[in-house]
Amino acid sequence: MTDLVSNLEAAGLSVNSLGDRLLVSEFGGRILALLPDGETNLLWINPNTFRRESVSEWRSRKGWSNLGGERAWISPEIDTNVPDPGRFAESYAVPAQIDPGSYTLRREKDGLALSLEFSLRWLRTGQTVGLSLERIIRPAVMPSFSVQEGLSFAGYSLVSRLSALTPLGAARPAVWSLIQTPGGGTVIAKVRPGAQPVSFINAAKWSIADRVIQTQARTETSFKWSLRASQCAGRFMYFEPLADGRAGLVVRDFPVTEDADYSDCPCHTPHDTGHMCQVYVDDGALGGFAELEFHAPSLRHGVRQTNETHCSTWGFIGPAEAIRNLSEELTR
Numbered sequence: 001m002t003d004l005v006s007n008l009e010a011a012g013l014s015v016n017s018l019g020d021r022l023l024v025s026e027f028g029g030r031i032l033a034l035l036p037d038g039e040t041n042l043l044w045i046n047p048n049t050f051r052r053e054s055v056s057e058w059r060s061r062k063g064w065s066n067l068g069g070e071r072a073w074i075s076p077e078i079d080t081n082v083p084d085p086g087r088f089a090e091s092y093a094v095p096a097q098i099d100p101g102s103y104t105l106r107r108e109k110d111g112l113a114l115s116l117e118f119s120l121r122w123l124r125t126g127q128t129v130g131l132s133l134e135r136i137i138r139p140a141v142m143p144s145f146s147v148q149e150g151l152s153f154a155g156y157s158l159v160s161r162l163s164a165l166t167p168l169g170a171a172r173p174a175v176w177s178l179i180q181t182p183g184g185g186t187v188i189a190k191v192r193p194g195a196q197p198v199s200f201i202n203a204a205k206w207s208i209a210d211r212v213i214q215t216q217a218r219t220e221t222s223f224k225w226s227l228r229a230s231q232c233a234g235r236f237m238y239f240e241p242l243a244d245g246r247a248g249l250v251v252r253d254f255p256v257t258e259d260a261d262y263s264d265c266p267c268h269t270p271h272d273t274g275h276m277c278q279v280y281v282d283d284g285a286l287g288g289f290a291e292l293e294f295h296a297p298s299l300r301h302g303v304r305q306t307n308e309t310h311c312s313t314w315g316f317i318g319p320a321e322a323i324r325n326l327s328e329e330l331t332r
Helices: 001-009 052-060 085-091 321-330
Strands: 017-019 022-025 029-035 071-073 103-109 110-122 129-140 150-164 174-182 186-191 198-201 206-208 212-216 223-228 234-241 248-251 275-281 291-295 304-319
Touching: 001 022, 001 085, 017 110, 017 129, 022 129, 029 150, 071 129, 071 150, 150 174, 174 234, 174 248, 174 304, 198 275, 212 275, 234 275, 234 291, 234 321, 248 291, 248 321, 304 321
Parallel strands: none
Antiparallel strands: 017 022, 022 029, 029 071, 071 174, 103 110, 110 129, 129 150, 150 304, 174 291, 186 212, 186 234, 198 223, 206 212, 223 275, 234 248, 248 304, 275 291
């Protein structure tokens, strides 16, 4: 961890450690590192982050600061990031008030809290909505599932709380949590019987067997697939072979409420709401990473002004066979 902290700080990015296995950046509101063995980061960090001029540029310009790690955006995407759904890629723009935003960080007794207040223009209605987002990060204890002895471990719990500060009108904002992992591995997701992903971006690729979806994070064309809440089983994993013959595994458990109000939808079919968990694989144009994404239930006028969601993330490193066995056990 010491070398990673030194390299980030040398590039002008201040980071905060949480124990000796987690790094958090106030700039961008990111969890930047999950280091089960204290050295190997299972999250993807944009290589440009280590260039001083990149951090300076990100701080001074508007638009997306793709640092990597875990971040929070606001969904549905069609209302926040896509002003012209007919020209998805050409018009795509991340509001600067979301990312990098103007986060404040405070230390709590057992963790760190990232807070952000902002106003956001809802693209389909033109309405401006005021929102407050708080994300509380705490080191996680060993998970409830059994883990073979000898594996390196680190984890964190995350509480995300979104509140409306102004009348919502027709807006249905929700917390959209995204983890970026290095490309080259395999995304594994538990699903319910009959699940069939929907392609959100390009022709997505996956395989399904025994209520498990697998997607290779290696592609020449970026793509994204999505599942509705009724199809999700609440667990994502990412299996990553490491250069030294070991392997890493990221496990994210998140809550699923089938009858909750999930507002995300494909931009090409905006009335197809209810989408909750998604996988994006980048072709290298943005850095060659994979993303594990899930959405919280949305706020809604007259129904819900505040929503709080809890999730847990663990990282494991060890012999490749032991890590693969763990991933298989967690999909049974």
